[in-house]
Amino acid sequence: MDLNRRCFLKYAASGMIAAGALPAIGCSGLRRKDLTGLLEQENYVHGLTKTELDILYMASLAPSGHNAQPWTVKIVSPEKWIIGSDKTCWLPAADSDNFNCLLSIGAFIENLVIAAGSNGYKADVQITAKDPFDTEIAIIHFSRQRRNGELVKRIKNRRMTKIPYRKKEILAKDIEYLTHHSPEHICYFPKGSPQSTYIEEGTLECNRIQDARQDVLEETAKWIRWSDEDAKKYRDGLTPEAMSIHGVTGWVARHFFTRESLFNKMNREMYLDMVEELLENHGGWIVFTGKDSSVSSMIDSGRRFERLWLKARAKNIAIQPFSQLLEEAPGATVGIKGIEDDVHFIMRVGYIDSYPDPVSLRKPVSWFVEA
Numbered sequence: 001m002d003l004n005r006r007c008f009l010k011y012a013a014s015g016m017i018a019a020g021a022l023p024a025i026g027c028s029g030l031r032r033k034d035l036t037g038l039l040e041q042e043n044y045v046h047g048l049t050k051t052e053l054d055i056l057y058m059a060s061l062a063p064s065g066h067n068a069q070p071w072t073v074k075i076v077s078p079e080k081w082i083i084g085s086d087k088t089c090w091l092p093a094a095d096s097d098n099f100n101c102l103l104s105i106g107a108f109i110e111n112l113v114i115a116a117g118s119n120g121y122k123a124d125v126q127i128t129a130k131d132p133f134d135t136e137i138a139i140i141h142f143s144r145q146r147r148n149g150e151l152v153k154r155i156k157n158r159r160m161t162k163i164p165y166r167k168k169e170i171l172a173k174d175i176e177y178l179t180h181h182s183p184e185h186i187c188y189f190p191k192g193s194p195q196s197t198y199i200e201e202g203t204l205e206c207n208r209i210q211d212a213r214q215d216v217l218e219e220t221a222k223w224i225r226w227s228d229e230d231a232k233k234y235r236d237g238l239t240p241e242a243m244s245i246h247g248v249t250g251w252v253a254r255h256f257f258t259r260e261s262l263f264n265k266m267n268r269e270m271y272l273d274m275v276e277e278l279l280e281n282h283g284g285w286i287v288f289t290g291k292d293s294s295v296s297s298m299i300d301s302g303r304r305f306e307r308l309w310l311k312a313r314a315k316n317i318a319i320q321p322f323s324q325l326l327e328e329a330p331g332a333t334v335g336i337k338g339i340e341d342d343v344h345f346i347m348r349v350g351y352i353d354s355y356p357d358p359v360s361l362r363k364p365v366s367w368f369v370e371a
């Protein structure tokens with residue numbers, strides 16, 4: 001039985017779904033494409049050209065933990081931008097060392113460099129932060145170059161999805177395609193390998209640990225946008241659509257769930273059931289490593305995984321990061337056989353039959369740019 005159906009039956013049994021409500025069910029929740037027109041108006045920032053706005057919007061399509069979008073940009077001049085870290089988007093309970101924040105900003109920088117290249121600009125990145133909690137992270141210097149537009153088209157189509165993955169091992173030629181930009185920092189472990197089993201067991205255990213942590217649950221609740229109204233108001237966080245909660249279950253979630261719903265015992269059990277199912281069904285794990293965990297190493301890893309993620313859709317390979325092992329037991333990753341460097345990021349991967357369109361929302365450029 002699929003998760004959505006099992007979830008629906010639990011709700012039906014608990015009497016939350018009134019029979020009279022059923023005919024109204026069917027439409028989906030707020031998705032990125034529903035806000036395209038609005039975003040075009042809101043993306044305007046006085047003093048910036050259309051090209052600059054486009055580069056900033058493309059950068060903002062980067063993934064981030066809880067879709068918190070922890071980046072800021074200060075436009076010092078057309079040739080010099082400062083990338084910053086927004087304290088209000090940090091996740092101190094789950095991401096206590098702020099590494100996920102740095103990884104997300106790394107992904108943002110990678111998109112920015114690619115989008116600038118496609119518009120005829122070379123973007124040189126100078127990392128200035130020394131501490132993960134610094135609020136100024138990098139300076140970008142722009143100069144002219146020939147247009148280079150290969151990867152940019154993929155930025156708009158990249159997404160995280162949890163729809164069922166096939167258990168098939170990822171083909172060697174596909175791994176080569178995904179990792180050839182940085183093979184020394186990226187490892188693939190197929191489902192069934194000792195490393196894969198180790199990551200699955202550790203990830204499940206760490207999900208259980210986080211599930212029992214009130215501070216983590218409260219932090220997560222803060223970033224879930226159950227209703228369409230909240231999603232439209234904040235344009236960040238996790239919507240039911242982005243969490244792959246569709247159909248009847250999505251409708252129930254959008255109309256009945258509140259901040260407190262996350263603390264409900266039945267929902268907690270359902271969440272852990274879902275995690276177990278995700279850990280059982282996939283084609284393996286991709287692990288990103290670095291020689292240390294300095295700010296610049298974490299930013300580099302964010303850039304590397306974003307580049308890989310942009311390539312994955314062309315091969316029908318779905319991606320879901322799983323951060324809990326690194327958040328709760330970073331030392332445990334030394335147990336992943338064959339890895340000597342620091343582990344920075346772990347992704348569940350698998351082939352899917354058809355790729356859904358991106359749905360997660362983004363803040364308008366004017367909300368994170370200071371010109």
Ligand SMILES: Cc1cc2nc3c(=O)[nH]c(=O)nc-3n(C[C@H](O)[C@H](O)[C@H](O)COP(=O)(O)O)c2cc1C
Nearest residue numbers: 063064065066067100103104159160321322323360
């Ligand atoms: C540093 C980082 C950590 C993440 N950790 C998780 C995670 O533990 N579980 C998960 O389901 N998704 C995780 N994600 C995926 C984000 O939730 C997702 O990228 C975000 O909601 C935006 O959606 P999109 O990637 O479809 O644009 C992570 C993403 C990043 C960049």
